[in-house]
Amino acid sequence: MFQILKPGDTINFMRYSKPASLFSALLVVAAIGIMAVKGFNWGLDFTGGTLIEVSFEQPADLPQVREVLAEKGFNDAIVQHFGSSKEVMVRVAPREGIKGEVIGQKILAALKSDIDAGVEMRRIEFVGPNVGEELTEDGGLAILVALACILIYVSMRFEWRLALGSVSALAHDVILTLGVFSLLQLEFDLTVLAAILAVVGYSLNDTIVVYDRIRENFRRVRKGGPKEIVDISLTQTLSRTMITSGTTLFVLVALFVKGGTMIHGFASALLIGIFVGTYSSIYVASALAVNLGISREHMIPVEIEKEGADQEPLA
Structure with missing residues (x-):
């Protein structure tokens, strides 16, 4: 049964963080195993x-x-x-x-x-096959560079615990999307690689919105521990997340059904990434930050006392 939220109500997301984290870890291990065993159905762009x-x-x-x-x-x-x-x-x-x-x-x-x-x-x-091998290496390198740059960016803007949570969520999204392509042996070409990078950007945007609200609530809400603050933040951003994901899914479903085989892989990768990315923003990025010990002190900037500030002004 679904319960309509009233103003001020909070969904207890972090109550299920441990089983969700275990479930995510099992999925990641399974995806890596599938990729190792079955490999990918490389398209002409990569095989030549x-x-x-x-x-x-x-x-x-x-x-x-x-x-x-x-x-x-x-x-x-x-x-x-x-x-x-x-x-x-x-x-x-x-x-x-x-x-x-x-x-x-x-x-x-x-x-x-x-x-x-x-x-x-x-x-x-x-x-040629040589060009295909070069594209494979460059594509993998592009994803790694994107994750590294995101780690640096989030570390500078937020805090290292949140940075690790965001990068872990992005890696989680990429691995699961690749795992589905390997499991179903869907053709993997340059359009799919572009979709993977788009999934990274979409998931990061969703995570940054949640992190902004978490930081704001750590400074504004005086009562409650880290889990309660994260639950409040996720509840407040839930409507925005659902509207954004829903409208994006409408477009992707239209592309998947009517777009033709040329962009079938592109639409498939984005469809998988949207579902996985929305989930990971809650139960990977936010949950990992809580498990790493994020607290109010980490969100409040340290005030630097100026020299002579404690001295009485001259008459």
């Missing part, structure tokens, strides 16, 4: 290969295109619509000793002979 965009005179039947390409030796071809039902994008892994242009011409010839003689080549690109 050939990308061909073709235009049909009539709406293309994707299952038929896949069947024709499989008969021609391209069993691993990824076929999807691009822009409209007549535009098709084909991605294939690199073939040793065969140039991308040759692969593109073979695919075009197969489509012309077996499906539509009016098929036209729109674009062809080739990504």
Whole structure:
């Protein structure tokens, strides 16, 4: 049963902080284990290969295109619509000793002979394996640099206990999102990497809003310990969090359902990240700060007594 909050009521979030923290730790360990065992379904951006965009005179039947390409030796071809039902994008892994242009011409010839003689080549690109490896390294480095910069920023703006809580929450969000992609073997390309970085920014924004209110309440509310202050702060920011997450989810669901396969991975990563990020702002970032011993003294700046302030003014 849901209870309507009255003005002044406080939700006891920290009451469940220990089981929630244990649950989060188990999820993180499970996600790391899944990534280690199953790995990722790397997209063309990371593995290298050939990308061909073709235009049909009539709406293309994707299952038929896949069947024709499989008969021609391209069993691993990824076929999807691009822009409209007549535009098709084909991605294939690199073939040793065969140039991308040759692969593109073979695919075009197969489509012309077996499906539509009016098929036209729109674009062809080739990504080498070396470039894919470089993108993988740079992508991982970008996430690590982002977390390090956030740690420095939050440490300067707040307090080191809150900084560790925020970075732990961000790492928690990234690991769980990656774990879901590994578990479901969803394709991981550059758009997904961009979504992961967007999740970091979204989760940090949510955490900073909560931390601002915690710092304010530590200075304003005179009664209550750290857990009570954190509960008050989370309750006060709950409506803002739910409205922000809800409106964001509406857009992401629309992108996921109607956006097409090109941004399916992007929308999926953000959908996972929004759910995980909202949860982690409460039961990872805030709970960890409480467990690290955050107190009122840490939130109140130390007053520096000026030299001669205790002396009586001259008559």
